[in-house]
Amino acid sequence: MNIIIKQEQEEDYKITEKVVKCAFANAEHSDENEHNLVCRLRNSNVFIPEFSLVAMDNDDNRIVGHILLTKIKINNEDQVVESLALAPVSVLPEYQNQGVGKLLITKALKKAKELKFNSIVVLGHPEYYPKFGFKKASIWGIKAPFEVSDEAFMAMELGENTLDKVSGFVEYPSVFFE
Numbered sequence: 001m002n003i004i005i006k007q008e009q010e011e012d013y014k015i016t017e018k019v020v021k022c023a024f025a026n027a028e029h030s031d032e033n034e035h036n037l038v039c040r041l042r043n044s045n046v047f048i049p050e051f052s053l054v055a056m057d058n059d060d061n062r063i064v065g066h067i068l069l070t071k072i073k074i075n076n077e078d079q080v081v082e083s084l085a086l087a088p089v090s091v092l093p094e095y096q097n098q099g100v101g102k103l104l105i106t107k108a109l110k111k112a113k114e115l116k117f118n119s120i121v122v123l124g125h126p127e128y129y130p131k132f133g134f135k136k137a138s139i140w141g142i143k144a145p146f147e148v149s150d151e152a153f154m155a156m157e158l159g160e161n162t163l164d165k166v167s168g169f170v171e172y173p174s175v176f177f178e
């Protein structure tokens with residue numbers, strides 16, 4: 001297996017959506033609509049093309065995984081802070097547990113630092129994301145705008161103490177809920 005991570009191009013869109021749909025087909029917490037979410041996010045004003053990455057199996061020249069980071073806000077009564085949400089990340093079932101997700105997440109986090117974002121949040125498997133540096137968002141007083149278990153809602157500083165003075169409710173763009 002020879003995996004490379006690259007920015008998704010317009011000609012990849014349809015294939016990527018199939019990969020996302022397949023990845024979530026048997027996932028535990030899925031509304032089976034994640035591929036439509038990716039499509040809506042790409043068409044929205046929170047879309048940053050550099051943050052839509054695909055994993056290519058170079059041996060077969062096929063897309064086997066995808067990740068998307070999107071702009072969000074963390075709000076309290078004193079301030080509005082820009083941040084990112086990691087959602088969704090997808091790997092084809094036959095490629096799972098071979099490090100493809102790790103490659104996608106590592107590359108996306110690197111990109112987020114390069115583009116000078118200070119933090120990132122994720123709603124996901126509490127056993128998976130801490131290995132990348134995510135911690136419970138509640139440590140910083142960062143809350144989801146919906147009911148979710150404390151362990152599953154996580155955040156990560158992308159620089160030293162960049163969440164030090166940040167707390168409040170995450171505001172996802174409305175396109176997440178359409």
Ligand SMILES: CC(C)(COP(=O)(O)OP(=O)(O)OC[C@H]1O[C@@H](n2cnc3c(N)ncnc32)[C@H](O)[C@@H]1OP(=O)(O)O)[C@@H](O)C(=O)NCCC(=O)NCCS
Pocket residue numbers: 023024027028088089090091092095096097098099100101102103123124125127128
């Ligand atoms: C979650 C996902 C992106 C991980 O990608 P991957 O390429 O399989 O992951 P990696 O090979 O990099 O890492 C495998 C590790 O993830 C863990 N893992 C995979 N799926 C998991 C799950 N549903 N819950 C908890 N841990 C999981 C494995 O146990 C393994 O742990 P280890 O490194 O300690 O052995 C992929 O399994 C996937 O697409 N799943 C379906 C869609 C989904 O759930 N997306 C994430 C929404 S939060």
